[in-house]
Amino acid sequence: MKTKTRPSLGQLLESKCKRARPVLGRVAVQEFNEIKAWVPTGIYPLDLAISGGRGLPTGRVGGVSSDPSLGKSLLGLHLGVAVQRAGGFFHLIDSEGTTQLHFMEALGVDTSEARFAECPHGTLEDIFNYIDETASVHMEYDSEMPVIYVWDSITQSPPAKVIDQGFEDLPKNVGLEARIISSSMKKLSDKIRRSSIMLLVISQLRTRVSMDGMPVYGDKDTVTGGRALGFYDSYHLRLRSVSGGKIYLSKDDKDRRVHEQAGAQIEGFVKKSKIGPPFRKAFMPIYFEAREGHPVGVDVQEADLLWLKDRGFIKNYQGKDPDLKGAKARELRLPSGVDAFLGLAGWKSLYDEEGFSGGLHEFMRVNATMRGDRDAEAGVSEDLKEDAVSLEEELPDFE
Numbered sequence: 001m002k003t004k005t006r007p008s009l010g011q012l013l014e015s016k017c018k019r020a021r022p023v024l025g026r027v028a029v030q031e032f033n034e035i036k037a038w039v040p041t042g043i044y045p046l047d048l049a050i051s052g053g054r055g056l057p058t059g060r061v062g063g064v065s066s067d068p069s070l071g072k073s074l075l076g077l078h079l080g081v082a083v084q085r086a087g088g089f090f091h092l093i094d095s096e097g098t099t100q101l102h103f104m105e106a107l108g109v110d111t112s113e114a115r116f117a118e119c120p121h122g123t124l125e126d127i128f129n130y131i132d133e134t135a136s137v138h139m140e141y142d143s144e145m146p147v148i149y150v151w152d153s154i155t156q157s158p159p160a161k162v163i164d165q166g167f168e169d170l171p172k173n174v175g176l177e178a179r180i181i182s183s184s185m186k187k188l189s190d191k192i193r194r195s196s197i198m199l200l201v202i203s204q205l206r207t208r209v210s211m212d213g214m215p216v217y218g219d220k221d222t223v224t225g226g227r228a229l230g231f232y233d234s235y236h237l238r239l240r241s242v243s244g245g246k247i248y249l250s251k252d253d254k255d256r257r258v259h260e261q262a263g264a265q266i267e268g269f270v271k272k273s274k275i276g277p278p279f280r281k282a283f284m285p286i287y288f289e290a291r292e293g294h295p296v297g298v299d300v301q302e303a304d305l306l307w308l309k310d311r312g313f314i315k316n317y318q319g320k321d322p323d324l325k326g327a328k329a330r331e332l333r334l335p336s337g338v339d340a341f342l343g344l345a346g347w348k349s350l351y352d353e354e355g356f357s358g359g360l361h362e363f364m365r366v367n368a369t370m371r372g373d374r375d376a377e378a379g380v381s382e383d384l385k386e387d388a389v390s391l392e393e394e395l396p397d398f399e
Helices: 009-016 044-051 072-085 101-107 124-141 160-164 167-172 176-193 300-310 326-331 336-345 358-370 376-380 382-386
Strands: 060-066 089-094 114-116 147-152 197-204 235-252 257-273 281-287
Touching (some): 044 235, 044 257, 044 281, 044 300, 060 072, 060 176, 072 089, 072 197, 072 235, 124 147, 124 176, 124 197, 176 197, 235 281, 281 300
Parallel strands (some): 060 235, 089 114
Antiparallel strands (some): 235 257
8 A cells, every 4th residue: 555645844835825936936035135236335434334344235225314414415425426336326316405416526426327306296105106116127127236216315205195285284194104104115125125226215313202291211313204114224324423523624714724614523323234233333524525635525534544543553643644655654553564565555545536445445355354254344353463464465456
């Protein structure tokens, strides 16, 4: 008598649960959720804080929030430039209507390879439809091309119902934004995950209001839609001002030398991250205008120097001279090979004409690879400081 072969659990699930097959099929969960590519931001400390040095992930949603005038829009434009430099496409959704063309060009945005959303009223529904429609076009044209949408900002994007109502009816719309954002992201998040699209949502902080006189516990700050958007974020960056972080520079004014604030030190705090350890920080000096060798926007060279100083690689650096040629190079407390390299090539040779520090990033990764460490921060470990490593043959050609 022949015994009946019992099907395996996998075969039984596949035969009975047919509705799940179009979604997963035979693809493993790890492959289904795999990040296709990483796009470096050009700011090495920010890459380390968000993802351990890899950059921004494609196919994910991110968020940036802060109080007013802390560089949210500027950072969004900077990330758009980084994606363009990686061969990608940049969409700017300017709900506030404040971005100026000459300022974008000064930051390095290629306006011929960027698209600006033209939504009738800038409502939440219009913008979600715009992202959905254009994302389908990108997936059909080239699913591997990195694309970033910078939404600046969701705080300024009202629901369509609010536009059609009178002012006396506005208080009745409690929770409307959260419901629209949550419902729209449920539809949009799957399309983003299956592509090389990045969605960066900028929002301003609001203070939570106590209910019925009860005190507010935990984080007293919130964003538009409350927690609705945070459920879909793979990372969220909170920008904060640094105490005593105002940057003053001198300039000539009517035959006299005056000092005025030209920038500020901004701290980027990773409030949430599913692509790396959370709660890391990155310090970025931001300049309001180009002056005395500092570019407008994020000064990438100075940000890298501050990071090296924080790790104990540089002493006596006061943020005044980013050029470490000659005598300045001897202030580096690095292994001999690194010291000799910087002394010969000069600090600025690690950067291209537009100030992006691809050289330093690759330089640190070379150190990590040579020492057999997987962590991108291995280049600043304690034993690396103690050992003198000769890098004359292994160093890439940055010229």
